[in-house]
Amino acid sequence: MQWGQIKTLFILSFLIVDIFLLNQLLDKRFEVTESFGGNDTPLAEQMEADDIDVSAVPSDTPKASYLTLDRAEFTEDDKTELDQIDGLNARIYNDDLIAARFEEPIPIDEDASREEIMELVNDTFLYNDLYSYWGWNKAENVLMFFQKSKGSTVYFNESGMIMFLVEKGEIVGYVQTRLKPPNEEDVDEKELIPPISAVYLLYTRNHIVPGDEVTDVTLGYHSKIKPELDGLSRLQIFAPVYKVTINNEKELFLNATPYEGIIEMNESEFIKQTKEKFTETIQSNNGPVVPMEDGTEQ
Secondary structure (H helix, E strand, O other), rough: OOOEEEEEEEEHHHHHHHHHHHHHHOHHHHHHHHHHHHOOOOHHHHHHHHHHEOOOOOOOOEEEEEEEEEEOOOOOHHHHHHHHHOOEEOOOOOOOOEEEEEEEEOOOOOOOOHHHHHHHHOOOOOOOHHHEEEEEEOOOOEEEEHHHHHHHHEEEOOEEEEEEEEEEEEEEEEOOOOOOOOOOOHHHHHEOOOOOHHHHHHHHOOOOOOOOOOEEEEEEEEOOOOOOOOHHOOEEEEEEEEEEOOOOEEEEEOHHHHHOOEOOHHHHHHHHHHHHHHHHHHOEEEEEEEEOOOOOOO
């Protein structure tokens, strides 16, 4: 048997074991949620005394399954559709990365709203119904869109995102990747910890302080394990997570399953590492198209 086949068998075996262990953890969810308590616990009373508004926290506990997703390859039909977008020079690298540059950069106002940004770029990339706008990181000069799967956003994953590059007040181009649809086997939905339990955990860790308002709690997905670049090893397991928004400004992430806790996200570091990987892919396929750093074409 060839080494490539052996490697694939090992990878699939480990994935199956990982999914089994994760499901075992979910079966014990009530042990954890009881330790956090419900709305009639002293924690709730203490938060009320601290003038912390949790009225926007959903009362219903959602259900979700773990997702096993692979990075998608773009097809000849995708290439044809790209070629039909006016004013766009685009190329597909390594079959799974689109790098594109606008013939005429798109001016963007410094204070552009989410709606204005969507209107500017929504017709310039493929599968625009699969992505949701995340934000503008002005320190790194990028607009980020994250892909959705099963109706929920997949956060901070290089295999399912669009990164628009901003230079001197203009959008000059973008890079895009896409995740495949979830497997049909990813249907074993489990009840997660209640959203209020996630809020309690943030409060006990001093991420929520007196006078704060919890303005949103949204279910999404995240994978801690980064994919390799070859073959089936790009498969990733995505766990359900809560994105908790404080005062409409600060966003924090927690696993929605027991025992996992708070997820540390460093947006600037994620952008830098993703730029490096995309640049490596483009260079290894002999192609300049998009300036990945200020003023420098890759």
